[in-house]
Amino acid sequence: MKKNIWIIANWKSNKTIAEGLDWISQVGSQISKNDQLKVVVCPTFSALSEAKKAVTVGNFPLMIGSQDLSPFGIGAYTGEEPAQVLSQLVDLAILGHSERRQNFGETDEMVAKKVGQALANNITPLVCVQDGQTPVPQGCPLAAYEPIFAIGTGNPDTLENANNVAAKLKQSYGDLEVLYGGSVTSDNVESFIAQENINGVLVGGASLEAEEFIKICKIAGEKI
Numbered sequence: 001m002k003k004n005i006w007i008i009a010n011w012k013s014n015k016t017i018a019e020g021l022d023w024i025s026q027v028g029s030q031i032s033k034n035d036q037l038k039v040v041v042c043p044t045f046s047a048l049s050e051a052k053k054a055v056t057v058g059n060f061p062l063m064i065g066s067q068d069l070s071p072f073g074i075g076a077y078t079g080e081e082p083a084q085v086l087s088q089l090v091d092l093a094i095l096g097h098s099e100r101r102q103n104f105g106e107t108d109e110m111v112a113k114k115v116g117q118a119l120a121n122n123i124t125p126l127v128c129v130q131d132g133q134t135p136v137p138q139g140c141p142l143a144a145y146e147p148i149f150a151i152g153t154g155n156p157d158t159l160e161n162a163n164n165v166a167a168k169l170k171q172s173y174g175d176l177e178v179l180y181g182g183s184v185t186s187d188n189v190e191s192f193i194a195q196e197n198i199n200g201v202l203v204g205g206a207s208l209e210a211e212e213f214i215k216i217c218k219i220a221g222e223k224i
């Protein structure tokens with residue numbers, strides 16, 4: 001059986017709602033429908049609702065993701081975005097990104113709670129791990145190996161190392177799909193997804209330009 005390929009756009013704290021909608025209409029109309037090509041866009045929280053509407057109205061083969069969610073359920077947790085509410089808008093949540101661990105003190109324990117909330121509310125958790133040692137919480141079906149030195153630097157990890165870390169994660173956690181992230185562009189995406197143990201890519205900077213992201217998706221689509 002051929003493997004799924006995930007192409008996930010992590011916009012981080014970028015794009016106004018109007019800019020996001022423009023990107024969605026450009027990218028959505030260019031992606032070919034293919035059950036094994038899983039394209040996900042992760043806007044800011046405030047753009048999620050409009051993004052979801054645009055994807056639904058356009059009938060685009062795009063999933064929507066958030067970049068985080070609350071470790072708690074509904075209740076007195078000021079400022080948090082609970083999975084029960086988010087589940088109306090998103091299919092997936094990026095959890096434990098290194099920028100959250102570094103800037104917001106997110107710990108492995110918090111990430112595990114967030115994974116629990118996602119799973120209980122039908123949101124697919126994607127846990128980012130910075131190396132082969134970062135734990136992937138139980139029941140999490142998707143992980144992304146994102147070495148810190150490779151994020152936003154133009155200096156991706158070697159194909160060999162990325163594939164080895166992905167293999168190690170699969171050995172440790174069994175039924176896990178593993179993505180690579182860190183300076184992925186249209187120039188290197190083909191080589192990363194060709195690696196035996198890599199099931200797709202998490203794309204930051206190169207996802208912001210619609211044209212570049214369409215290129216990345218087209219290259220991936222041809223490999224399925």
Ligand code: PGA
Nearest residue numbers: 151152182183203204205
């Ligand atoms: P980058 O970011 O593609 O800009 O390196 C990836 C990420 O942080 O998810």
